[in-house]
Amino acid sequence: MNAGATGREVVLRVYRGDANGGEEVAYTVPVETGMVVLDAIHWIQAHRAPDLAVRWNCKAAKCGSCSAEVNGKPALMCKSRLDHFPEGQPITVRPMKTFPIVRDLVTDVKWNYEINKRIAPFQPRANAEWRWQQSDIDRVQEFRKCIECFLCQDVCHVLRSHELKHQFAGPRFLVRIAGLEMHPIDGADRVPFLKDTAGIGLCNITKCCTEVCPEGITITDNAIIPLKERVVDRYYDPVQRVWRAITGAKDGT
């Protein structure tokens, strides 16, 4: 018996299949102290199913590779401790449902990188001074914690249930845009992009993205809603529109 062995066992019901279909297969795994779902998947790979496809890198909740759906909830497998699940009950592990499946637990998340390329990158204002206060950058730092696990994209019902990838960029990219738009010296204007390309109006602020983010980013309240307010400033606030027309002022002042 291993040093950390507990003598207990857990049943993992792991999805096995590809684009043509598949099913859950049950594997019984010996439980070790502190074991996470990814450990159990590795045990299955080592002892039962060497062909089980799974993507992972860091096992430290930092690379964002091991995203899956554990007991139906989008989660990092390496951050899902077995002792957090009810004892004696099987744990289901399935691939993310928002993206096309490659095989078993691996999905093709390339669409996210395609969307990412369309966002105007950081563009310092001309003659900007490269100095700022901590208070100016606090908000942006929260967004920079993103590990691109795409769990928020996975859970977002606009992409997942309504399949509107042609209309909505998804929470991860609203987080990225928020980090750029709120940067003290960034000079690019992404507000039209937010409305017409990223489709921020499709988000109905139901906060599932916030619930699943492993980095604890308050996606909806701190990124999406403030951006929605900026879009309102520009497009939907009649008084501001008139004011800008008369004075030539910009919004965001």
Place this chain on the structure above:
Amino acid sequence: MPVAPQRKLSAASAPTAVGARGVPATGTAPGAWSGAGSRQGFGATERGDAWWFKPVLQAAGLIVLIGYANYAAFLGAAHYRYLENGRDYLSPFYSPYIHPAWLPVWLSPALLILVFPLGFRATCYYYRKAYYRSFFADPIACAVGEPRQAYCGEVKFPFLLQNLHRYFLYAALVFLVILWIDVVKAFIFSAPALAAAAPAVTSALGLHAAREAASGGHYLAIGGGSLAILFSTGMLTLYTLSCHSLRHLVGGKLDCFSCAAAGGPRHKTWSIVTVLNGHHMAWAWWSLFAVCFADFLVRMCSIGVIHDPTLATFRHLLEMPNRSLSLLR
């Protein structure tokens, strides 16, 4: 350090054309990159927890409280105010009380003003989440299948109007001032001279005027209703001051606090609103409950079901503030 001139947006980052009928377009072909989620029926999920509990509880809470508010506003006009035993309690649903002569008898005066608090809550970012989840099942819970495939979020009428939330906020801020005046009134009692004089004079002058005529003066006191009205307005204040639109307005719209005019105070204000905003859901529920509770108490006192307890009186404060306090009335 030399700074590179501002780059032009590359073709890839430039906004793509808006899709048909004003709907956004990311540039992805419809249906490309689709996953298994869109093929799930309503309620389909591997979640084994009680995911249905919160939406059901939330729906029940909203139905009960909104149901009560409707009853109070539409049908309860007879008992919106309690003006006996020295008290002047006004139900928050009826404040400010506006009753023009042209208003038909069957229409409650609350309806004239209710559009503002109602619109404020209906377009509130928190309540939107609550009713999209509980009543539209869009989504009913995270990672649970939905009843409808069609969806246009908040990009089309009527949900496009959610973008006007800030205008309801402005109205709510005005209402708060009026509601705080009501709180002050709820802590100012009239001296008991009224009790004896009231029945005879009331018929001739109307209750309020009779009360003024017969009043032996005013004094500070705390009744059960005073506390309920204070609680209601206090919660409404926290709810309003934690609003997302307010957070944007006071400083959230800035990219650089330290570069903006009055940046320091704006950052401070934004930080305070941000702390309150973190509990916006709690204030939303507490304020809704508290308003209903205050109305209920005023109503029960007015009907005579509850005898409002006097918890403390400060009669020695009778003389001095009397004249100024009566100005409030």
